[in-house]
Each structure stands twice: as structure tokens, then as C-alpha cells.
Amino acid sequence: MTRILEFIVAAVIVFALAVIIGVALPSSGHIERSVDISHNTRHIGDMLSNYRRYADWGVVRMLDNKAQFALEGPDFGKGAKVVWTSTKPNPGNGSYEVTEKDGDKSIVWKVDNLWNGTNKHYTITLEPQKNGRITKVTWAYDVDYGWDLIARYSGLYINGDPATQIQLHLASLQQQMAAIPNVDYTTTEIFVADVQGQPQLVVPTQAPRSLDEVAAATDTAMKEIAAVMKIQKINPAGPRHTTTVEWGDENYVFDVGQPVDSANLKIDGKDYVIGPAMPQAVQTAEESEAAAPLPGNMDRKGNLVVTDKVVARTGYNGKALVTTWVGSPAGLPLMRLSLKAYAMAMGYRFNENANRYFDVMLTDPATVADDEQQFKVYLPILDNAVANEPAAAPPAPAAPPAPAAAGGQH
Incomplete structure (x- = not known):
């Protein structure tokens, strides 16, 4: 009995010490x-x-x-x-x-x-x-x-x-x-946009990484597209698109695209409808070495071949990050990196190999100086994010006609 009492007392002392230490x-x-x-x-x-x-x-x-x-x-x-x-x-x-x-x-x-x-x-x-x-x-x-x-x-x-x-x-x-490009986008306004796919005539091309060379390749591509539009009796339906395929160390590989007002084409007397590009999942060695497909067929990227230079497809349709760039086209690569850095930091998913960056030229290079050009730059994303791009400002009202000068000619 004494030992039991000793054990109880010892347990009480230990418990009391534990409480005291715990409180401390x-x-x-x-x-x-x-x-x-x-x-x-x-x-x-x-x-x-x-x-x-x-x-x-x-x-x-x-x-x-x-x-x-x-x-x-x-x-x-x-x-x-x-x-x-x-x-x-x-x-x-x-x-x-x-x-x-x-x-x-x-x-x-x-x-x-x-x-x-x-x-x-x-x-x-x-x-x-x-x-x-x-x-x-x-x-x-x-x-x-x-x-x-x-x-x-x-x-x-x-x-x-x-x-x-x-x-x-x-x-x-x-x-x-x-892994994120160390590009400062703090002063860049970036939004989520709903992009509506449009039928486009497209010329894949490339040029050395020089503004003059890229501009010359673009002008040549637009002439090819204009010739097809004239034959097909269709019209432009918006500004020119440029899709970046590869920004290499020396060369720039890109697609020049012109949205058009009709998805219906007639090639060699047959009717075709422009649709989304459907790339081949697997391509054999023989297919890779085969001659270029003839007009009316699909190329290896799933584009409808219209001529030996021009293909057709529906442009990107879905969500995209978008920003506006005002200045020389030389600033566009930095804008693309800014979009990529923003997407990665904000957790947006994207696949720049499947849905590539593209930019839309909003000004006419024939009438606007190079350093005052305006572009919208897009990076397609996979997330179903809520679009928050501000609506385009309505066009300014036309100025009223000036009153005729007194005594003027009638």
C-alpha cells in the first residue's frame, strides 16, 4: 500500500511539474x-x-x-x-x-x-x-x-x-x-481576352532577324494573299495577324495571316470550307519526304492548301492573354516574353508549340511611323479564365462640316 501511495504522489508531482513547465x-x-x-x-x-x-x-x-x-x-x-x-x-x-x-x-x-x-x-x-x-x-x-x-x-x-x-x-x-523569363511586366497592362476564330489566308515564311528583312517578307506574303483574295472574290475582315513559329538566333520563322469575310473557297472547280487546322498526329518518314501537297489537300500541319504559297485555316479561337504595344516592331519579342512571364507567375497554362503567340497590327505602316505602330500581342492559354479585356473605345464622331465662308463660291 505504501508503494502505491508513493507512486501516486510521484505521479502528482510529475503532473504538477508538467503543468508548471507548460504554463511557463x-x-x-x-x-x-x-x-x-x-x-x-x-x-x-x-x-x-x-x-x-x-x-x-x-x-x-x-x-x-x-x-x-x-x-x-x-x-x-x-x-x-x-x-x-x-x-x-x-x-x-x-x-x-x-x-x-x-x-x-x-x-x-x-x-x-x-x-x-x-x-x-x-x-x-x-x-x-x-x-x-x-x-x-x-x-x-x-x-x-x-x-x-x-x-x-x-x-x-x-x-x-x-x-x-x-x-x-x-x-x-x-x-x-x-524557369520564368526575368522580364519586368509591372508597367505592362495584361488582360484575359476571348478570341473569336476567323477564317484566314496564311503564308508561312521566314526572314533574317532584321526589321527590314521581316517587313520585306511580310509584304511579299501579303501580295500572295491579295492575289488569292482577288481570284476568290473575298475581302479582308480585319487587320493582319503575324504568328510566331520560331524566334531563332538568326532567323525569324512566322506565318502572315489575313482574316477574310468568307470561309468558302473554290479550288480547281471544287468547293471547300476553311476550318481549323488539324495537324497529323504521326507522320512517317515517307510522308515527311513526300512532295508538297497539291491545292485542295491538307498540308502536314492540317492547313488547306490554296496555292503553292498560300494556305487557309481558322485562326485561334479561345482564351488568351493580351497586351498592347505601341512602338517599333522591334519591341514585340519583349512583349511576348512579358506575356510568358506573366502567365507562368499567375499560373496560367499554355502550350506555345501548339497554340503560338500571335500579334495583330492595328495601324497602317504606310501612314504611321515605325516607332508609333500599334499592336495587340496574344498568348493563347488553356485555362477557362474570365475575360477582363476592356471593350474597344467607340470611334470618335465625325467633325461637323465647316460653314461656308461668307461670299464664297456657290
């Missing part, structure tokens, strides 16, 4: 880790303010490659949320939600997972370094334990799993950002 432990926890990333704060802030691609780079996928993800709330900024489910105890089920965003300075993620405590959140601070080309990213974790003594004891291990996950997040974020 901190009621909150904080840890942080930092890394330098060679991108500006806008790129990184955009990446961390949406979860479109979180399943590709986030730590949850590293812990369980079979975890399932779902997005909730708005696509970007405050309220954006990713929810995951996992059969593994780590990471378990949980979610992250953007609860605060202070411009390009900081983002706060609410953390809902199996870790002990309440008011759990990440605060990610972005500090520009070295003329803004490098950003110091500080990823902090904060938690409140309150009077939950078990949670307070768990705070002794805050440098375990929470710190490990922060470090993994930072390392993966650094890798993701390395």
Missing part, C-alpha cells in the same frame, strides 16, 4: 527562413497570390504525390484558397488561403492543417535587393497556443516539421522562378 512555455511560436531569388517582387508576389500551379511546386505534393487538390474562392489575391486531401498523416488534409496582400511587399497565408495551435499562418515578406533584380524572400510561420499546454509543448518542435516545410517551399519556389 511560450503561448505562441514564430520561426522564419529566407532565401534570395533573382526576380523582382511583382513576379514572386504574383506567384504566391494564386494557387493555380501550387500542386506542381508546393510542399504538399512532395510529401504525398497522390494528394488531391481543389481550388476555391477567387483565382487571385485575398480569398484565393487551395484545399488538399491526403491519406498520409503528413501532410494529412488541410488548406492554405490568402488572407492578406500588401501590394508586392507581403502575402499572408492562413494555414489549416494537423499542426497544433490556432491562428496559424505564413507571412511571406518580399524585400527588393540590388536595384530590384534580386528579392529577399522571408517565409515566417506564426501560431498561437493559448492555454493548450499540449500545444505549448508541441512548440518545442516548431523547428522540426514546420521549419522543414518552409525550407522546402522556399527551395521549390526558387526553382519555379528560375
Whole structure:
């Protein structure tokens, strides 16, 4: 009996000590880790303010490659949320939600997972370094334990799993950002547009990477298209399109396209309808070496062959990122890179090999100086995002006729 009493007393003392120590432990926890990333704060802030691609780079996928993800709330900024489910105890089920965003300075993620405590959140601070080309990213974790003594004891291990996950997040974020073109798009207005496909006559061409050479190749292509339009008795239905096929070190490979007002063509006495290009899935060696297809047939890219130089297809139809460029055509490659960087940072999916960049010339080079040309530049995307491109401004009303001068000729 004495031994039992001794055991009970010892247990009470141990419990009392545990309570006293627990009360003395901190009621909150904080840890942080930092890394330098060679991108500006806008790129990184955009990446961390949406979860479109979180399943590709986030730590949850590293812990369980079979975890399932779902997005909730708005696509970007405050309220954006990713929810995951996992059969593994780590990471378990949980979610992250953007609860605060202070411009390009900081983002706060609410953390809902199996870790002990309440008011759990990440605060990610972005500090520009070295003329803004490098950003110091500080990823902090904060938690409140309150009077939950078990949670307070768990705070002794805050440098375990929470710190490990922060470090993994930072390392993966650094890798993701390395794949994004380091182009500053902060002053570029980029929107999501609904692009309506139009029947087009197209000339594939190429030229050395010189403005004069590209302009000459474009003019030659437009003459070929004009000749076909005259024969087919169809008319232009909008400005010229230029689709980038390959921006090489020395040569620029591109398609010159002219939307037309009719999809009906007559080739060698037979009627054809212009439709979307349907590339061949697999091409044999014999097909690759075969002679160019005759008019009325499909080429290897699925275009309808009209003449030996001109093909026909329906232009891109779907969602696209779009921006406007005013200036010399020499600035267009930078605009394409800006669209790519924006798409990757914002998590939009795209395939630049299947649906290529294209630009639409809005001004007439015959009447507008080269450095005042206006273009719309597009990058097709796969996401069904809500279009937010502002409507085109209505044309200005015609000026009233000037009154006849007194005593003028009648």
C-alpha cells in the first residue's frame, strides 16, 4: 500500500511539474527562413497570390504525390484558397488561403492543417535587393497556443516539421522562378481576352532577324494573299495577324495571316470550307519526304492548301492573354516574353508549340511611323479564365462640316 501511495504522489508531482513547465512555455511560436531569388517582387508576389500551379511546386505534393487538390474562392489575391486531401498523416488534409496582400511587399497565408495551435499562418515578406533584380524572400510561420499546454509543448518542435516545410517551399519556389523569363511586366497592362476564330489566308515564311528583312517578307506574303483574295472574290475582315513559329538566333520563322469575310473557297472547280487546322498526329518518314501537297489537300500541319504559297485555316479561337504595344516592331519579342512571364507567375497554362503567340497590327505602316505602330500581342492559354479585356473605345464622331465662308463660291 505504501508503494502505491508513493507512486501516486510521484505521479502528482510529475503532473504538477508538467503543468508548471507548460504554463511557463511560450503561448505562441514564430520561426522564419529566407532565401534570395533573382526576380523582382511583382513576379514572386504574383506567384504566391494564386494557387493555380501550387500542386506542381508546393510542399504538399512532395510529401504525398497522390494528394488531391481543389481550388476555391477567387483565382487571385485575398480569398484565393487551395484545399488538399491526403491519406498520409503528413501532410494529412488541410488548406492554405490568402488572407492578406500588401501590394508586392507581403502575402499572408492562413494555414489549416494537423499542426497544433490556432491562428496559424505564413507571412511571406518580399524585400527588393540590388536595384530590384534580386528579392529577399522571408517565409515566417506564426501560431498561437493559448492555454493548450499540449500545444505549448508541441512548440518545442516548431523547428522540426514546420521549419522543414518552409525550407522546402522556399527551395521549390526558387526553382519555379528560375524557369520564368526575368522580364519586368509591372508597367505592362495584361488582360484575359476571348478570341473569336476567323477564317484566314496564311503564308508561312521566314526572314533574317532584321526589321527590314521581316517587313520585306511580310509584304511579299501579303501580295500572295491579295492575289488569292482577288481570284476568290473575298475581302479582308480585319487587320493582319503575324504568328510566331520560331524566334531563332538568326532567323525569324512566322506565318502572315489575313482574316477574310468568307470561309468558302473554290479550288480547281471544287468547293471547300476553311476550318481549323488539324495537324497529323504521326507522320512517317515517307510522308515527311513526300512532295508538297497539291491545292485542295491538307498540308502536314492540317492547313488547306490554296496555292503553292498560300494556305487557309481558322485562326485561334479561345482564351488568351493580351497586351498592347505601341512602338517599333522591334519591341514585340519583349512583349511576348512579358506575356510568358506573366502567365507562368499567375499560373496560367499554355502550350506555345501548339497554340503560338500571335500579334495583330492595328495601324497602317504606310501612314504611321515605325516607332508609333500599334499592336495587340496574344498568348493563347488553356485555362477557362474570365475575360477582363476592356471593350474597344467607340470611334470618335465625325467633325461637323465647316460653314461656308461668307461670299464664297456657290
